[in-house]
Amino acid sequence: MASSSMTGVCADELQCIVCFELYEEPITLPCGHSFCKVCIKQHWESREEATVCDCPNCREVFPIKPKCQKNVALAKLVEKTKLVPGVNAEKTKLVPGVNEEKMKLTSVVNVEERRCTEHGKPIQLFCKDDESLMCVMCLVGQHKNHEVVPVEIVHDELKGILAEKCPELSKSKQHLESQLHQLKREVEQTQDSGKGTVDRMEEKRLALYQYVDKSVDLMKSSVIKRQNKKIFLLQKQMDKVKEQLNSLHETNSTLKAALQDLETISFLQGYKDVIKRLESVSHFQTLKMAQPTVLDFSKEEKNLGSFIELHENFLKNIMKPVELQMSELDQSSLRSLYGRTPSLDPNTAHPWVKISQDLRTATRTRTDNHHPKHPDRFDRLAQVLSSESFSSGRHYWEVEVRSSRSWGIGICLNSMGRKGGGNECMLGGNPESWCLVKYENKYSTWHNNQRTLLSVLGDPERFGFLLDCAEGEFTCFGDSRVLHVFRGNFLDPVKPAIGVYRHVGDSVRFCSF
Known part of the structure; x- marks a missing residue:
């Protein structure tokens, strides 16, 4: 803390609580508190209600905006203090369009955040017990007997703690990146494995088509063979019946001719021949035909129906929603x-x-x-x-x-x-x-x-x-x-x-x- 032997005043006492620097064109409000002219102006302009004017220190509200007249005596003290070696007399100058806005923000931060809300003093300390910021006057209040350190020290300590988290965070990041890379590789492997399976399924599709065609052709061939075999046997029976029918026609014609022969000797000469013919065809009249039968192809149809049902059940299982097996997940x-x-x-x-x-x-x-x-x-x-x-x-x-x-x-x-x-x-x-x-x-x-x-x-x-x-x-x-x-x-x-x-x-x- 620098002091002037010429003025007997500490430099800190000539410091604006808004910018924390020596007064620049100091003005004094009706409440007795002093500020830089530009600081109090920026403070009032930063308020949500532009018509409200208050003191940044004691919060007194002035119904009528006070006149910001320079405090000549205070300004002289500041000038004398600036001449003392070791006193920082530099003050940020406003640059139109740039520093004005920065000053406006700085004013708000300094006043609202860098000052103890209870005592209005600059925040200089940090309570480790409560993890809260405080001013020197807070030491005699609720923070009494607490572990208190300057903000600069705790600033370095906390930055060190955060810095120690960096390697852990980096390690976690690398671990997650490794997991992501592994998952991507597994996706690619899964795609490759599925591709081979799909190709093989396409080959099996052709084999299945051939198998179905062959199965149906075999069953059709069985039906046709049975048909042809029975038709062949029936045809032979028909030929035999036709042969017998022709014999009956010839015998019948011979019988009619004999009955029409009126000459005695001629009739008697042909009588024995007629009797033989009648005896040869007499057994035709005793033949009994079996009832007509229709071939039963239900067995073939049943086999084909079972074949279709088997594949229908197979298709139903395929068409069910495919769920990922839990055993496939780690x-x-x-x-x-x-x-x-x-x-x-x-x-x-x-x-x-x-x-x-x-x-x-x-x-x-x-x-x-x-x-x-x-x-x-x-x-x-x-x-x-x-x-x-x-x-x-x-x-x-x-x-x-x-x-x-x-x-x-x-x-x-x-x-x-x-x-x-x-x-x-x-x-x-x-x-x-x-x-x-x-x-x-x-x-x-x-x-x-x-x-x-x-x-x-x-x-x-x-x-x-x-x-x-x-x-x-x-x-x-x-x-x-x-x-x-x-x-x-x-x-x-x-x-x-x-x-x-x-x-x-x-x-x-x-x-x-």
Whole structure:
């Protein structure tokens, strides 16, 4: 702080609180506060109500705009102070069209933001306890005994903190760019794989056409062969009947001629011949024709109908909406597409289950956590449900178990029992719940009190769960693979659930995405 021996006045006392520089053409308002003439002018012009004139220091409002007459005595003190070595006497000059606007903005910022709103003094300090800006007079108020540092120091500290975030931000950016590049490559690979399949399908289309044509031609040939065979046999019968008919015609003519022969000797000579003819054709009259039969081609038609039905069913399956198989997605994709972060419902937690403040972690304790009584609370089993329930769509979440040696994780209907320690309240012990369990270093799944042992590689610290309500599937993931798939009716609302049964201090946490 520079002072003048000639004036006995500190330079800071001759500083305008708007621009924080030595007065330039100082004027004094009726309230007694002084400012640079240009500063007070710019301050008034920056107000929303141009007709309102107030003091930037004490906020007194003047009904009539005060006359901005130069304070000669104050101006002389400023001039004398400028002559003192070490006093910065430079002041920004206004450049028409440029600095005027800048001055206008600076005036607003200095007055409204760089001055303590409570004491009207320049902001010079920063309270670390409250993380707020303050002036020197605030030290005796609400910031008393707080950790207070000059704004320049905290400015450097906070800039350092932000600078430390840069590498982390850059690393995250590089990670996301790498993920994007990997996804693009997977898109290209998927397109290439599909292209080959489509080409091969086109080849099979031609083979299928040939197969259909050959199948129909064979069935048509079978029909025609049977027709021709029967027609051939019928034709032979017709030829034989015609032959017999001709014999009858000849015999009939001979008989008529004999009957018309009136000469005795001639009749007797031809009588035996007529009798022989009659005997040769007498058996024709005893022949009995079978009833006409029509060939039955229903077998061929049925075979062709079965062939068509087979392909109709095949086409129906093809025409069904094609859904991406969940087994074709890795857990990273499931997080991105269907990721959820369930929150625990404190009203369901057993008294020995402590819930973290962020409602993500359930910890087994030895003593009662004094949860208030609630009808949804488990009273005998160390279990807790989530606040969320799902009855449609797909939902994927992950659970971290690195801090627990024994646990149960799954889903249950809201109707599952809560009071008592029997199977009706145990996750997986009833028809209303489905659960993945770790107990004595063995993994298994439970539903309706039926156990299925699992083979799990190592000791995973995180497990994933995918609920597909429409398909009725609840899939458990571990060590980057599918461990088990429950199937059931999940159109009724189900809740994610956690059990921390055995060891005090064990905790299970819903992971955040």
